[in-house]
Amino acid sequence: MSRIKGNLIIPSHSELKHFDLPSDNFFIGPYLILIMCKSNLEHYEPPDKTKSPKFIKSEVLRDLNSRRARIVIDPSIKDTLNLVAGQNLESTVSKLCSFPNRHSKSQNIHHVSDWLLNELKNIGYDGTFFHKYSQDGFDLENVISNKNGSTEGNNGESMLLCAHYDTILKQNGDDIVSKAPGANDNASGVAALLEIARVIYPLSLGRNIQFAFFSGEEQGLWGSTHYAHYMKDKGLNLHTVVNMDMCGEPGFLPSNTTTYIDIDDGQTGIVSTNNEASKNFGLIMQGLANTYTNIDTLFDPIDASDYMPFEARGYVCIGAYDGSAISTNLHYHDKSDTIENIDFGFLSEVTKMVLAFILTEAR
């Protein structure tokens, strides 16, 4: 396990011990740097949201409840949100569930990434590409698409919108054969991202928007860890990371129309300098949900999903999550995580909430 100090990731002594360094002192400097570059990614456990903290820190909640974001209705945002089509969400979830599974150690995962790449290209995103990485002997890819912003003066900060497309079964995490539809976890998030990508494609926005579809999430945030490392290594600034993971199965929170907005309340993240911005963006997203959608929102600490490697590098993270990863939900990481459990009306509203956030912050 790596120790993480500020924005620097430092391999622990035991990690360094594993490497056979060449005996020739002349080469030891550059060789060591090369090894550290390849090996300095932190490790995450396979995410299990049933073990995540359920409550925001009380002092943070008091603070959030004492201030609300003031949102003025913008007719152009309202018009754009009306373009979100539940039918598109449904057909994406249906398509993703039609693969036998989307396990990151199975060949299926590459068929899914090919399909995603083509979907984005068909919308018109010519700059769509595979961000390839290797972990534990598996060659995998994240699917990345860029929508360039039109204005200067935002420090080149992109908004990163992400969701994982892989699946896993709780009975056996290495079962790469059995059917694993993963309708809510996380075809729902992928469908929302694709729909947002479709709706905003013709719009002129100020900021760059980047869509990232990650593999290897269920193995321990593999894809997002490699991508967050790549972004930080390139010195790329991000305005926010917005993660969508499990967004379409309501009923596990106080009402059938309640969703969580995940924020960094300092309980689960490593870096403290990004907490305040995360809370502020959470308040804005909540205000937008109140203004433009018919869903209610609660705050929840970010945890056990693809925002964590970004948080560890100091980026500001928020997320949308339906709260359904609890032990009483038998569908979680199960073959019964099927399209029948998805409430597409609810998923449409969550998609609109995130889209309203993009439109507000990227204008």
Ligand SMILES: [Zn+2]
């Ligand atoms: Zn997930």
